Amino acid sequence: ETGVTQSPTHLIKTRGQQVTLRCSSQSGHNTVSWYQQALGQGPQFIFQYYREEENGRGNFPPRFSGLQFPNYSSELNVNALELDDSALYLCASSRQGAIGEAFFGQGTRLTVV
């Protein structure tokens, strides 16, 4: 068990709605990354937060936004949900500079109908 917790575990939303996903990082970790994993595919990098600032972003539209709080927990917000946003959303926490040693939560399964 990694100590990274995500909530909720499952979520069903209607197209056009907004959603907020939450992630508590592992103790001692100051960096949080978010990934989208569509069914049958590898994760796609959404963005990374380090010390409450966005520190890199993948090829996702601005309706995907995030926050990192002083305790290093994080939120992923998605506005104007589309059917294609249905996926497993993974949060990973790490120490800045600890290359690739990211610890993943179990993910939030989002279904958009």
Add this chain to the structure above:
Amino acid sequence: AQSVTQLGSHVSVSEGALVLLRCNYSSSVPPYLFWYVQYPNQGLQLLLKYTTGATLVKGINGFEAEFKKSETSFHLTKPSAHMSDAAEYFCAVSDPSNYQLIWGAGTKLIIKP
């Protein structure tokens, strides 16, 4: 731009047989390479990583991988498969300058009794 190709979306081996999962990468800079495992309904767990130094890397659960620069490969092996190895395996590459992970599409390992 970096990319990862995993050959074979499904690999089936008998219990006790050699496991070989293939990963080829493309990178304009010396890459950092990783293998992660994902069990059903769980997050991703780091198996092993290559950053610098010895090209043969040993990981958890008896897995190892060899970085071959000339072949741009980082194949994952295990001498003897166990039923508990059944999972999906992801190869990833990271640009050392930004820590972002670029993922392959994954290979589902099936173990036959």
